[in-house]
Amino acid sequence: MLRSKTILFICLFSFLVLTACSLNEDEKSTASDESSKEQNAEGEKGTGEPIKLYGNDFIEEISPKFQGDTGYEIEGVHYGGGEALAQIEAEQGNPQWDVIMMDGHGSIRNLADRGFLLTDWKPENIDLLSEEGTELVPEDNAYTPIGIHASAVIVYNTDILTEETAPKTWDEFFAYDGPVGHADPAVAAPAYPLVSSLFYKWGVEEGKERYLKRFEDGFNIYPKNGPVTSAVINGEIHVAALQEHNAYQAELDGENVGVIWPEEGAPGSVRVVAINKDSKNLEAAKVFVEYMLEPDTQNYLTSLEDDSSSFFTPLSKGTEMRKEREQNGTFLLPPAEWAAEHETEIKTWFADQNVN
Amino acid sequence: MNRNENRLGGVVTLILFIFIFLPLLAVILNAVLPGLFFGNLEFNGFQVIFEIFERELWYVSLKNSVMLGLGAATFGTILGGLLATIRSKWDYAAARWLDIAVWVLLIAPSFIIAQGWVLFASSEGLANSVLGWSWVTSFIFQPSGLIFIMGLTKFPLAYLTVVAAMEWNVSRFEHAARLNGARPFTVWRTVQLPLSLPAYFAGWTLVFIDTIGDFGLPAALATVYRFPTLPYSIYSAINQSPVRFDMAGVLSFYLVLILALTMAILFVAIKKSKVDFLNSKAIRVTKKKPKRAWLLSIGTFAFLILCLGIPIGTSATVSFMKHLGAGIKLDNFTFKHYIDVLGGANGLDYSQLSILEGLKNSLTIAAIAAIISIILGFIVAYVLTFTKSRLKSSLHVFTLVSLAVPGVVLGIGYIFIWNQKWLEPIGLHLYGKPSLLIMAAVAGAIPYAVRVQLGTFANLSPSLLKAAAVQGASMFTKMRTIILPIVRNTLLLAVLASFGTSVFDLATASMLKPSNFVLLPLVIDEAFEFAKYGYATAATIIGGAIVVLLIIGVQYVFNFIFKKIDQLDRKEGNFVGTNLKDK
Numbered sequence: 001m002l003r004s005k006t007i008l009f010i011c012l013f014s015f016l017v018l019t020a021c022s023l024n025e026d027e028k029s030t031a032s033d034e035s036s037k038e039q040n041a042e043g044e045k046g047t048g049e050p051i052k053l054y055g056n057d058f059i060e061e062i063s064p065k066f067q068g069d070t071g072y073e074i075e076g077v078h079y080g081g082g083e084a085l086a087q088i089e090a091e092q093g094n095p096q097w098d099v100i101m102m103d104g105h106g107s108i109r110n111l112a113d114r115g116f117l118l119t120d121w122k123p124e125n126i127d128l129l130s131e132e133g134t135e136l137v138p139e140d141n142a143y144t145p146i147g148i149h150a151s152a153v154i155v156y157n158t159d160i161l162t163e164e165t166a167p168k169t170w171d172e173f174f175a176y177d178g179p180v181g182h183a184d185p186a187v188a189a190p191a192y193p194l195v196s197s198l199f200y201k202w203g204v205e206e207g208k209e210r211y212l213k214r215f216e217d218g219f220n221i222y223p224k225n226g227p228v229t230s231a232v233i234n235g236e237i238h239v240a241a242l243q244e245h246n247a248y249q250a251e252l253d254g255e256n257v258g259v260i261w262p263e264e265g266a267p268g269s270v271r272v273v274a275i276n277k278d279s280k281n282l283e284a285a286k287v288f289v290e291y292m293l294e295p296d297t298q299n300y301l302t303s304l305e306d307d308s309s310s311f312f313t314p315l316s317k318g319t320e321m322r323k324e325r326e327q328n329g330t331f332l333l334p335p336a337e338w339a340a341e342h343e344t345e346i347k348t349w350f351a352d353q354n355v356n
Numbered sequence: 357m358n359r360n361e362n363r364l365g366g367v368v369t370l371i372l373f374i375f376i377f378l379p380l381l382a383v384i385l386n387a388v389l390p391g392l393f394f395g396n397l398e399f400n401g402f403q404v405i406f407e408i409f410e411r412e413l414w415y416v417s418l419k420n421s422v423m424l425g426l427g428a429a430t431f432g433t434i435l436g437g438l439l440a441t442i443r444s445k446w447d448y449a450a451a452r453w454l455d456i457a458v459w460v461l462l463i464a465p466s467f468i469i470a471q472g473w474v475l476f477a478s479s480e481g482l483a484n485s486v487l488g489w490s491w492v493t494s495f496i497f498q499p500s501g502l503i504f505i506m507g508l509t510k511f512p513l514a515y516l517t518v519v520a521a522m523e524w525n526v527s528r529f530e531h532a533a534r535l536n537g538a539r540p541f542t543v544w545r546t547v548q549l550p551l552s553l554p555a556y557f558a559g560w561t562l563v564f565i566d567t568i569g570d571f572g573l574p575a576a577l578a579t580v581y582r583f584p585t586l587p588y589s590i591y592s593a594i595n596q597s598p599v600r601f602d603m604a605g606v607l608s609f610y611l612v613l614i615l616a617l618t619m620a621i622l623f624v625a626i627k628k629s630k631v632d633f634l635n636s637k638a639i640r641v642t643k644k645k646p647k648r649a650w651l652l653s654i655g656t657f658a659f660l661i662l663c664l665g666i667p668i669g670t671s672a673t674v675s676f677m678k679h680l681g682a683g684i685k686l687d688n689f690t691f692k693h694y695i696d697v698l699g700g701a702n703g704l705d706y707s708q709l710s711i712l713e714g715l716k717n718s719l720t721i722a723a724i725a726a727i728i729s730i731i732l733g734f735i736v737a738y739v740l741t742f743t744k745s746r747l748k749s750s751l752h753v754f755t756l757v758s759l760a761v762p763g764v765v766l767g768i769g770y771i772f773i774w775n776q777k778w779l780e781p782i783g784l785h786l787y788g789k790p791s792l793l794i795m796a797a798v799a800g801a802i803p804y805a806v807r808v809q810l811g812t813f814a815n816l817s818p819s820l821l822k823a824a825a826v827q828g829a830s831m832f833t834k835m836r837t838i839i840l841p842i843v844r845n846t847l848l849l850a851v852l853a854s855f856g857t858s859v860f861d862l863a864t865a866s867m868l869k870p871s872n873f874v875l876l877p878l879v880i881d882e883a884f885e886f887a888k889y890g891y892a893t894a895a896t897i898i899g900g901a902i903v904v905l906l907i908i909g910v911q912y913v914f915n916f917i918f919k920k921i922d923q924l925d926r927k928e929g930n931f932v933g934t935n936l937k938d939k
Contacts, residue, residue, distance in 0.1 A: 052871070075871075075872065076872075077871040077872055078872075082595060082596040083595055083596075085596075085599070086594055086595045086596060086599045087871075089599035089601070090594065090599070090601075090771055090775065090787075091775065091787075091788075094775055094776070094777045094780065094785065094787075096788060096871070186592065186596045187592070187595075187596055221582070222579070223578050223579065223885060224885060224886065226885070226886035226887045226888075227579050227580075227885070227886070227887045229887075230480075230887045234479075234480055236479055236480075347596075348411070351413045352411060352412035352413050353412075354413075354582065355412055355413050355416040355582065355584060
């Protein structure tokens with residue numbers, strides 16, 4: 001009796017504690033809105049606080065360079081793409097980040113639609129963007145595009161296939177008689193741009209049908225692009241839809257792979273920079289966005305030959321891409337709004353098909 | 357019983373409540389009130405709880421978890437029971453090794469054992485590329501193969517419970533049965549089995565709980581084989597976009613529900629099957645020398661190779677190989693991975709700080725957590741055993757609950773609780789700080805710390821403490837002069853064991869790691885996920901070796917210190933402790 005009473009008491013007590021906390025927070029959040037406005041007002045002058053950059057590529061290289069070139073303090077935090085977004089969601093009660101730089105403009109659009117991002121601020125350097133880049137700038141300026149790369153090109157095992165026999169279009173890839181594979185859109189950052197591009201190209205219903213058929217014919221999903229690369233090298237799968245970073249790196253390493261950039265275009269993944277609307281140092285965050293638009297910065301990133309992420313198309317004028325990749329490749333790209341709107345549906349559907 | 361003891365009981369109850377029960381409650385509440393921890397309270401209704409039957413992935417995760425749990429528990433209990441029966445009946449050379457292996461398996465992180473199996477059995481693995489056994493791949497990567505691996509990894513829990521139950525000799529019943537013409541099997545079935553049934557039940561439940569909450573196996577498997585389980589789906593629900601905290605809450609809710617049910621069944625079973633055979637005639641089993649001891653020894657060694665040799669041996673081998681699939685050849689041999697690890701090479705695209713930094717962080721956190729958990733465990737065991745505190749019953753519930761809460765559930769509960777805005781001004785916004793990792797590690801180690809010490813305390817006579825109390829000894833004097841000297845060896849072992857497990861705690865590390873904070877298990881897991889098997893295994897071997905050396909070293913130093921203290925005590929004529937230990 002005593003025992004059950006104690007337990008009941010504990011449950012009640014903790015419920016009270018928890019709800020009290022959350023109610024408390026409601027009051028606080030209005031108060032903190034005001035105080036954060038004040039802080040932001042200070043931030044306009046520069047609060048001197050180091051900004052926190054979340055992202056999936058170039059974080060180690062760009063942080064010290066930015067700090068050295070501009071004098072603003074920055075701390076880079078490296079995540080996988082999905083992890084960075086998850087982290088931002090987990091922190092929504094109390095955001096720790098100031099700037100995010102990652103690929104997948106659909107997911108970032110999604111954040112913008114839900115009010116996470118600073119909007120209606122136009123960087124001065126936006127005019128430095130090429131025509132291709134300017135087309136990708138959203139109306140509300142919630143994010144700024146800086147580069148685009150192929151979230152998937154067709155990669156085949158040269159011991160099994162030749163350039164002639166390998167699939168050259170996405171239709172042929174889906175019709176290929178033998179095991180094929182790509183990365184998991186729920187886990188790997190470039191895989192959702194890949195899947196959403198194809199779904200957009202074919203329409204959602206036909207996209208689902210084609211994938212279902214592909215699952216029946218032999219389709220391996222790996223969590224990230226690294227294991228996809230190993231699988232195509234060791235012949236576990238014959239053909240892969242592989243992120244261009246891994247594809248060209250494997251080719252440069254002399255592995256038994258061939259790379260095909262489909263003529264109809266490769267699914268594109270746009271790398272964007274976006275600012276947290278609650279950033280404690282908006283000035284520094286804005287300087288970072290301006291900095292990323294500079295042709296010099298983008299050329300620096302494409303010159304990092306040790307980092308396979310340097311395979312991408314920089315979007316500012318007067319920039320150069322790496323010579324080893326397809327120079328005239330085109331991209332399949334769904335509009336950001338479409339990709340954001342269908343993100344949950346497509347990822348959920350995909351995860352449910354991919355369960356053995 | 358004095359006020360101090362009451363107060364102490366209150367403090368530890370509160371701590372356990374905050375460390376273990378509150379996060380659990382947060383997870384369950386969040387399933388129905390998803391905005392609770394983000395500052396917008398709204399009732400979500402209960403339909404989200406039933407969504408699990410509509411979404412294929414979640415439903416499959418639930419099914420997989422239950423199947424894996426039931427299978428591994430049954431297989432592990434049969435295995436553990438069999439080995440325990442042999443072990444407690446006969447005295448043979450390899451028996452000691454069996455005990456050591458059991459402890460190694462208990463402490464070894466499951467994801468490392470699982471990675472060893474993956475490297476052995478995958479299509480590029482050693483079984484296929486070196487031994488040419490292609491059937492291993494198809495045997496392991498299917499549900500019953502995973503049950504096989506899990507059973508081999510988790511059987512020690514069943515083994516230890518059954519061994520403990522077999523310590524007592526019930527031969528007078530067996531003799532009676534034999535005299536009445538029963539054959540050995542009938543004796544086992546009608547006498548030994550019913551008497552040891554509670555132990556089998558307890559063992560089965562422990563294996564089930566440990567398997568169903570296990571994060572290591574699905575995490576290691578994810579690279580090569582899709583086998584979603586509840587803990588892995590919880591982890592992926594919060595580590596991908598769009599993030600589903602509500603669903604992580606619901607899946608955790610189901611996990612907790614299953615565990616609660618299992619424990620309830622266990623309690624009923626133990627109550628129902630209580631047989632009083634431990635009376636004044638009870639004597640300890642004396643082990644016989646078997647006729648063919650060498651046969652038993654060979655059998656035991658073969659088993660040890662299977663359960664421990666394959667996973668660890670594979671990892672060790674792979675750490676010296678250039679390419680996994682290229683087989684064991686001289687031109688495939690390399691020290692490169694060790695040089696990479698020791699040189700802190702940052703060639704992998706996720707590692708920003710050196711792996712040695714991660715090792716240092718993990719060791720520090722594990723050491724602090726081990727000490728805190730052992731102090732807490734000591735106090736909890738003291739309050740439970742020797743006081744009449746009113747909080748005893750809730751304390752008991754918390755320690756039992758803590759045994760069953762998987763790291764993944766604990767991790768997400770900690771995010772909910774410790775990432776609320778209002779905590780920041782009072783300096784308690786712990787999410788994203790290493791102190792939260794320490795808390796989680798303490799919560800993970802407490803059940804073991806408490807269990808181990810409860811066991812030792814049970815052998816202590818309360819009259820000793822009463823005698824001291826009559827002489828006016830305070831609670832702390834009693835603890836310091838009577839209990840501590842007696843239990844210190846067990847205490848030391850418990851500290852070292854919980855230290856060993858928390859160094860490699862993958863589940864909480866992956867959920868609670870502060871930004872830019874490297875931890876050893878994360879480095880290993882990520883390298884594995886990126887298919888950098890050589891680097892992952894070299895890091896495992898180096899990390900494991902350092903932990904083992906530390907454990908041996910600390911044990912050696914403390915045994916030396918204890919000896920010195922005893923010598924000092926003898927000189928002063930104060931040898932309560934040492935005398936009792938001999939008893």
